[in-house]
Amino acid sequence: MSTNSIRVAIIGSGPSAFYAAGHLLLQSDPEVWVDMYEHLPTPFGLVRYGVAPDHQKIKNVTKVFSKTASHPRFRFFGNVTYGKDIMLADLKRFYHAILFATGASVDRKMGIPGEDLPRSYPATEFVAWYNGHPDYAHLTFDLEQERIAVVGVGNVAVDVTRILLKDPDELAKTDIADYALEALRKSKVREVYLLGRRGPAQAKFTYPEIRELTSLPNIDVIVPPEEAELDPLSRKELEENPDKDVEAKVELIQELAHKQPEGKPRRLILRFLVSPTELLGDEETGVQSMKLVHNELYATEAGTLRPRPTDRYEELPVTEVYRAIGYRGVPLPDVPFHERWGVILNADGRVLDPETNQPLYGLYCTGWIKRGAQGVIGTNKPDAVATSEHIIEDARAGRLLAPETTDPDVIEQFVRERQPDFVSWEDWLILDRLEVERGKAQGRPRVKFTSVEEMLEAIRREKMTAG
Incomplete structure (x- = not known):
């Protein structure tokens, strides 16, 4: 390292982490060296474990991230957990700046009676399960139930609904976890309710997402006509602020409301202006039904349209529920956290x-742990660049940490002492190659390793064979 250089630790390896690393490595004043730490042996976070398996094109962004990882000033330490293997005090010994990019990994709760009954699940866990996340691979989901409710109308809710309804033979062409594919082949799900608390114009899903879901060949789509119609406030808002994507969504939903069922094997019922x-x-029998209240929209002082309950109720005959009403971040040891917002306490990263509301020298955050779970993968790029620019600005102003040493060999030896089984980028490339080879044999993009032990053993075996 030159005298005009800094070493940055990035905690997390999802899109925000890689976008930040890519921008930092472009800098020359100062020159930046990046060490990335990841809890799992595998990189890419949300892209690997959050993007639906039947959306392979979205995962192509990992090619950009891999190019970043090939930079000579980049290192990867996988299978190293912040808060267990390494602490903040450890990182301060070796780095001028520490950037947290740990995402938002837990679900927001509905806060209603019965939410914790058996067969009431967080969508976050279901998504991680079918994507082969090692921390969730052991879970089981009761797919013996015929009628299911998915609460929420964002893209995650749409992904969960699509995976539940899609023909397993189509999923067999993807990188979905083998155990999930087997369970979905045996699924008895025949009817899924997708529930939105506001109207069609406020639904968070994108037009391509809802178009794909409602075009599945094996399902009838049912939308109550009265719930597909826009209320006066929504019509006025759309007239005053035209939005082609919103207009396309509304038009599609209204078309579906007038379409007659054809007797297909599965049904999707889209509902709006209802809240559980x-x-x-009970604890013995699990969820037996869901009570809903019908909502109406009203305009807040800020001009946004919000739902409020009416005196109309109904009961849905569903025996399984997936809540997909948002993600929130998890507090990290020794890092200030805003509990209500579910993010690291920060000002623009x-x-x-x-206590003082002043910046802590050398500590930064980016992505969903910075601003909350919003936007798509690409939304994280400008956010990561903005935080990275603050790191560079503070470096030039002398507002970073003063580490004891930045010697790369000393840092690696320290990590090895704390976690002898850490995974380097070269190790990950071994796993990547093996997964792709296993997939090729089955006509799939890859077959994932779904346990840490299995991953580490595969790396050891390949190294012994090669060496």
Whole structure:
């Protein structure tokens, strides 16, 4: 390292982490060296474990990230957990700046009676399960139920609904986890309710997502005509602020509301302006039904349209529920956290001292742990660049940490002592090659390793064979 250089630790290896690393490595004043730490042996976070397996094109962004990882000033330490293997005090010994890019990994709760009954699941866990995430591979989901409700109308809710309804033979061409594919082949799901608390114009899913879902060849789509119609406030808002994507979504939903069922084997029922108020059942039998309240929209002082309950209720005959109403971040040891917002306490990416509300030198955050779970993968790029620019700005102003040493060999030896089984980028490339080879044999993009032990053993075996 030159005298005009800094070493940055990035915690996390998802899109935000790689976008930040890519921007930092482009800098020359100062020159930046990046060490990326990841809890799992595998990189790419949300792209690998959040993007639906039947959306392979979206995963092509990993080619860009891999190019970043090939940079000579980049290192990857996988299978190293912040808060267990390494702590903040350890990182401060070796780095001028520490950037947290740990995402938002847990679900937001509905806050209603019966939410924790058996067969009431967080969509976050279901998504991680069918994507082969090692921390969730052991879970089981009861797909013996015929009627299911998915609460929420964002893209995650649409992904969950599509995976539940799609022909397993189509999923067999993807990188879905083998155990999930087997379970979905045996699934008895015949009817899925997709529930939105506001109207069609406020649904968070994108037009391509809902178009894909409602075009599945094996399903009838049902939309109550009265719920497909826009209320006066939504019509006025759309007239005053035209939005082609919203208009396309509304038009599609209204078309579906006038389409007659054809007797296909599975049904999707799209509902709007309804909110769950209670899950009925008990600990022994699990969810037996869901109580809904019908909503109406009103304009807030800020001009946004919000739902409020009416005096109309109904009961849905569903026996399984997936809640997909948003993600939130998880607090990290020794890092200030805003509990209500579910993010690291920060001002535009600079971590703040909760007592003084002033920036803590050398500590930064980016992505969903910075701003909350919003946007798509590409949304994280400008966000990561903005935080990276603050790191560069603070480096030039002398507002970073003063590490004891930045010697790469000393850092690697320290990590090895704390976690002898850390995974390097070269190790990951071995796993990547093996997964792709296993997939090729089955006509699939890859067959994932779904346990840490299996991953580490595969790396050891390949190294022994090669060496």
